[in-house]
Amino acid sequence: MSKVSASKIKPIDAEMLEHLVASENGRDVLEALTLMIERAGLGIGDRLPPEIEIAKKLNVGRSKVREALIAWQNMGIVTRNKKAGTRLAAEVSSNDLHMPLTLKLEAESLLRTHAVRRPLEIEVVRVACRNVTEQQGRVILARATELIAVYEAGEDWRTADHGFHITIYEASGNPLFEQLIRQIQDGFNAIYEAPFGRAHLGQATIPLHLPLAKAIVAGEVKIAIAYMEQIMDMVEAEVREVMEEQS
Incomplete structure (x- = not known):
């Protein structure tokens, strides 16, 4: 600016x-x-x-x-x-959108934080693929399996999802990844705990987490990155879909 x-x-x-x-x-x-x-x-x-x-x-x-x-x-x-x-530092205006201003601001804020988080999540997957130990691999697969089980049971999967991603951050061997991503996420969650009133935004991405885990454990960098990119793309698409529905 x-x-x-x-x-x-x-x-x-x-x-x-x-x-x-x-x-x-x-x-x-x-x-x-x-x-x-x-x-x-x-x-x-x-x-x-x-x-x-x-x-x-x-x-x-x-x-x-x-x-x-x-x-x-x-x-x-x-x-x-x-x-x-x-x-x-950013425009706070309805412009030509017909959606409520507060919802528009929330969506734009989420997209901004998502844009910053995206390259970090992709890079941590890349590094984790190279640094993951056998023990960490077992933990990653266990957390992914737990996440899928909670999701398929129709229960609140957010805690299990958080635990799964923590294991990937730890496998990278660089604590700064977790610190930076948590700071970005906390900045949004401090106010918008459930984006758009949807506690399970990004739920459609959960089935992709197990193959992501398997790719990381196997050290398949390109495949793991492809899964993470798909996950991030789906979340962004869902946010934009909400914006279109409300406009």
């Missing part, structure tokens, strides 16, 4: 917050802020009011406002700086 001169930064009238519904829920706080930004016609580079001012107007704790803004920072929607304050 290009630098925005101070003369182009327009302060936000805090009165824009007067009629927003107060809530202690982080997601609701972000929805209130989204409404404020749209009402004020703010664009990239514009500054938001101080946290304490937003908290007062929304009648919520300052920590909730900070938590919401940090989540937005992690998703690339705002930048935060002690001297410059909190400024928009």
